């Protein structure tokens with residue numbers, strides 16, 4: 190998969206390709222990351238990338254033409270659908286990330302200042318997505334969130350041992366609790382079932398914990414999905 194990011198701070202976004210799971214995805218060629226800076230598409234001496242809003246008021250907007258040219262270049266490279274990261278967009282969740290990971294290439298537009306000109310949104314943007322109900326200073330962190338969440342779902346990026354299938358939200362549930370060595374920490378012991386090697390019992394315990402945790406912390410997730418008879422029994426036990 191190829192993801193192109195249009196940003197005034199490409200070095201910030203590039204950090205996502207430098208380490209961990211996303212770095213591995215890029216190193217293995219499973220994810221291609223393209224970076225496009227609107228500043229490279231300016232024509233004036235000062236390489237201006239912002240402009241004043243019509244009607245006055247505080248703040249600046251991203252200058253139209255440099256962003257437009259950068260988007261065209263990014264699209265020419267990967268032919269991806271253009272996603273504008275914006276607090277006004279649809280709220281990102283794991284279901285959306287799954288669809289992105291299974292879909293085609295993407296172009297992510299990271300805004301700065303007060304954002305982009307409305308006509309740019311209408312002419313160039315296919316979808317607007319938000320990473321949550323709060324306002325960031327720029328879309329770079331949001332773009333990195335999207336790249337990271339997608340990368341871990343691309344086939345071959347995660348090994349079996351850390352398979353994304355076990356993660357929270359993948360099955361509409363939160364993940365179960367996990368333990369590593371030592372066996373006791375400040376008097377708190379690893380649950381016996383996890384040390385006894387009965388894989389059927391371990392799977393059953395984990396499922397029950399995931400159901401219980403979701404019921405306690407995110408009942409909305411349970412309301413949104415049909416439970417199997419087995420899950421219902423586990424939850425009632």
Ligand code: SAM
Pocket residue numbers: 273274275276277298299300301302303304305318319320321322323324325326327328329331
């Ligand atoms: N004036 C805009 C508004 O209130 O809707 C906020 C602009 S914000 C300061 C600058 C840029 O940060 C936006 O253009 C967007 O790209 C990015 N951004 C801010 N919050 C975001 C969020 N929750 N999700 C995704 N992108 C966000």
